[in-house]
Amino acid sequence: MRLYDSLSQEKKEFVPRDAEHVTMYFCGPTVYNYVHVGNARPFVVSMVAKRYFESLGYRVTLVENITDIDDKIIQRALAEGRSAAEVGAEFAQAYRDDTDRLGLGRPDVEPLATEHIQEIIDLIAKLIKEGHAYQAGPDVYFKVAGFPGYGKLSKQQVAEMRHGARSAVGEDKIDPLDFALWKGTKPGEPCWDSPWGPGRPGWHIECSAMSLKYLGAGFDIHGGGRDLIFPHHENEIAQAESAVGGPFVRFWMHNGMLNLGDEKMSKSLGNTVTLREILDKYRPEALIMVFLGSHYRSPMELTPAVLEEAEQQVNRLRNVFGELADRAATGDASGVAPPGGAVAAPTGGGGPGAQAALSVGDAPGAALLERVGARREAFASAMADDLNTAAALAEIFGLAREVFAALAAGEVDPATAARIRAELGEMVHVLGLDAVAEGGDAIPADIVLMAEERQKCRAARDFSRADALRAAIAARGYEVRDVPDGYKVVPLR
RNA sequence: GGCGACGUGGCCGAGUGGCUAGGCACGGGUCUGCAAAACCCGCUACACCGGUUCAAUUCCGGUCGUCGCCUCCA
Numbered sequence: 001m002r003l004y005d006s007l008s009q010e011k012k013e014f015v016p017r018d019a020e021h022v023t024m025y026f027c028g029p030t031v032y033n034y035v036h037v038g039n040a041r042p043f044v045v046s047m048v049a050k051r052y053f054e055s056l057g058y059r060v061t062l063v064e065n066i067t068d069i070d071d072k073i074i075q076r077a078l079a080e081g082r083s084a085a086e087v088g089a090e091f092a093q094a095y096r097d098d099t100d101r102l103g104l105g106r107p108d109v110e111p112l113a114t115e116h117i118q119e120i121i122d123l124i125a126k127l128i129k130e131g132h133a134y135q136a137g138p139d140v141y142f143k144v145a146g147f148p149g150y151g152k153l154s155k156q157q158v159a160e161m162r163h164g165a166r167s168a169v170g171e172d173k174i175d176p177l178d179f180a181l182w183k184g185t186k187p188g189e190p191c192w193d194s195p196w197g198p199g200r201p202g203w204h205i206e207c208s209a210m211s212l213k214y215l216g217a218g219f220d221i222h223g224g225g226r227d228l229i230f231p232h233h234e235n236e237i238a239q240a241e242s243a244v245g246g247p248f249v250r251f252w253m254h255n256g257m258l259n260l261g262d263e264k265m266s267k268s269l270g271n272t273v274t275l276r277e278i279l280d281k282y283r284p285e286a287l288i289m290v291f292l293g294s295h296y297r298s299p300m301e302l303t304p305a306v307l308e309e310a311e312q313q314v315n316r317l318r319n320v321f322g323e324l325a326d327r328a329a330t331g332d333a334s335g336v337a338p339p340g341g342a343v344a345a346p347t348g349g350g351g352p353g354a355q356a357a358l359s360v361g362d363a364p365g366a367a368l369l370e371r372v373g374a375r376r377e378a379f380a381s382a383m384a385d386d387l388n389t390a391a392a393l394a395e396i397f398g399l400a401r402e403v404f405a406a407l408a409a410g411e412v413d414p415a416t417a418a419r420i421r422a423e424l425g426e427m428v429h430v431l432g433l434d435a436v437a438e439g440g441d442a443i444p445a446d447i448v449l450m451a452e453e454r455q456k457c458r459a460a461r462d463f464s465r466a467d468a469l470r471a472a473i474a475a476r477g478y479e480v481r482d483v484p485d486g487y488k489v490v491p492l493r
Numbered sequence: 494g495g496c497g498a499c500g501u502g503g504c505c506g507a508g509u510g511g512c513u514a515g516g517c518a519c520g521g522g523u524c525u526g527c528a529a530a531a532c533c534c535g536c537u538a539c540a541c542c543g544g545u546u547c548a549a550u551u552c553c554g555g556u557c558g559u560c561g562c563c564u565c566c567a
Contacts, residue, residue, distance in 0.1 A: 006497095009497085026567090027567070028567085029567070030565095030566085030567095035567085036566095036567085037567095038566085038567050039567050040567085041567060042567050043567085045567095070565095071565085072565075151496095154496070154497090154562075154563075155495085155496050155497070156495070156496060156562090156563065157495075157496090160494085160495060160496095160563085161495095161563070161564090177564090179564075203564090203565095223567095224567060225566080225567030226497090226498095226561065226562075226567080227561075227562065227566055227567065228566080228567065229497090229562065229563095230496095230562060230563060230564075231563090231564045232564090232566095234564095235564085254567095255567070256498085256561085257560090257561060257562095257566095257567075258567080259560085265566095265567095272566095289516095290505095293505070293506065293507095293515095293516080294505085294506060294507085295506090295507080297498090298498085298499085298506090299498080299499080299560065299561065300505095300506095301505085303505095305504075305505080305517090306504090306505065306517095308517085309504085309505065309516070309517045309518085310505095310516090310517090312516080312517060312518095313515095313516060313517075315530095316516080316530095319530065319531080320531095322530095323530085323531080382507090388507075388508090390506060390507050390508095390514095390515080391507050391508075391514075391515085393507090393515070393516085394506090394507065394514055394515035394516080395514095395515085396515090397514095397515050397516060398513095398514080398515065401515090401532095404530095404531055404532070405531090405532065405533090407531080407532090408531060408532045408533095409532085458526080461526075463526055463527070466526085466527085467526095467527070467528080470527090470528075470529095479528095479529065479530090480528090480529080481528085481529050481530055482525075482526095482527090482528080482529080482530095483530085484524095488529095488530085490529095490530090
């Protein structure tokens with residue numbers, strides 16, 4: 001596959017460091033609050049990338065940190081009269097809870113900065129020992145001037161950066177560009193013992209320490225939001241390459257920012273929306289669909305309209321899986337429908353039976369399977385081109401259209417339906433959209449009763465009562481669809 | 494000012510030197526007690542101005558506009 005590397009600013013053939021093992025590190029959030037939707041993008045991107053590599057046959061180790069010690073956490077703790085550890089733990093858990101709702105699983109390792117203080121201290125000690133860092137009073141700084149490649153990721157000139165750089169009061173840097181590796185403690189702040197006195201890690205060092213610990217120097221992919229390029233990742237390169245004396249990572253992968261409406265989502269503007277707020281209003285698959293609908297490197301708008309549209313797309317995929325499941329269930333591999341056919345389909349499964357018996361014929365099924373093969377190939381090429389999920393999704397929708405058409409024409413035998421369902425299932429799995437392929441929860445018994453009652457009303461031609469029942473069912477969040485030989489209940493949304 | 498993106502049909506959003514993106518919405522039709530789902534048909538674009546070319550939305554230059562980063566930020 002080809003993957004864009006932000007450092008060289010070009011797509012390069014991706015070859016992992018280790019033949020069969022892909023190593024990835026993504027920068028997770030600093031947990032001083034509930035994460036906003038923007039934080040979900042790198043999470044989704046990294047999980048989808050992981051799935052894609054796995055689909056290629058690689059073993060993947062994805063490390064995604066949680067930074068649970070920093071100025072803002074301390075500030076909040078102070079303001080709320082509790083410990084920074086407490087604040088960090090609360091929001092780290094909230095972050096896990098929120099991202100769990102996406103249904104993408106967890107990264108393989110989710111290291112906490114506060115649990116890697118020793119590794120951080122060791123790394124700093126090494127940098128000092130080798131002359132890349134120096135102690136200044138209670139603090140330790142990285143010596144930017146000693147790292148020739150500084151600015152190579154963000155494409156900035158050191159001289160110009162120095163122009164606008166500033167030092168906070170009380171800092172004793174030699175060079176304004178130097179950044180803190182270790183911050184000496186101040187009254188009321190949490191601290192750890194170190195060779196340089198009590199203090200805490202600076203912002204960037206934890207990621208280098210943890211990525212090197214779990215993945216080793218020269219690992220494959222280091223990712224995160226574009227806004228981390230400077231200073232975070234630039235500084236990581238400086239400190240990590242100085243420490244290892246060689247390349248830090250092979251590919252830098254940066255996702256674009258999220259905008260809310262026409263305003264940029266920004267903490268300073270105060271217009272952030274938390275991930276949990278979004279997930280309370282929309283299905284997780286819809287949010288994933290929105291992310292995948294545009295390329296991961298592009299900035300994107302997140303508006304109610306976009307999310308609503310994604311809900312529709314989710315419905316369409318759910319429908320195609322539902323129809324395929326129904327068709328697959330209508331008979332054995334010979335294509336003969338079971339006697340009697342299905343009438344009620346309380347779980348959304350089962351369904352039409354009678355008209356199915358007529359469609360046999362290998363030819364139409366074979367033609368459709370050919371289409372599936374072609375779509376899968378196109379899907380694979382799209383993903384192989386810098387994870388072009390939007391194009392990959394288009395193949396899924398294209399296939400859905402073809403499947404529906406074949407289904408409508410009665411050209412799909414149960415065995416073919418089952419096979420297509422499985423293949424489509426594999427595709428949506430790579431994109432983290434497994435939910436669209438699942439049957440969903442069982443329909444509540446009372447809803448089924450209402451639907452049954454409605455059937456009776458229809459049979460008795462009491463349509464006003466039937467419609468009232470449908471409305472009542474809709475009010476409960478379900479939709480009744482009349483199908484040729486019965487009905488079907490599906491969840492709205 | 495430096496660096497990096499981007500301007501595609503009603504909307505979102507891929508992509509390409511000549512040939513269908515896809516989705517949503519909309520209009521017409523089929524099916525249906527109604528509705529939904531689905532199918533069929535329709536709607537077909539590449540900011541502007543130059544240039545290169547047999548041919549440019551796609552390459553080059555310029556103009557206008559939008560956005561991100563330049564030590565809070567995924």
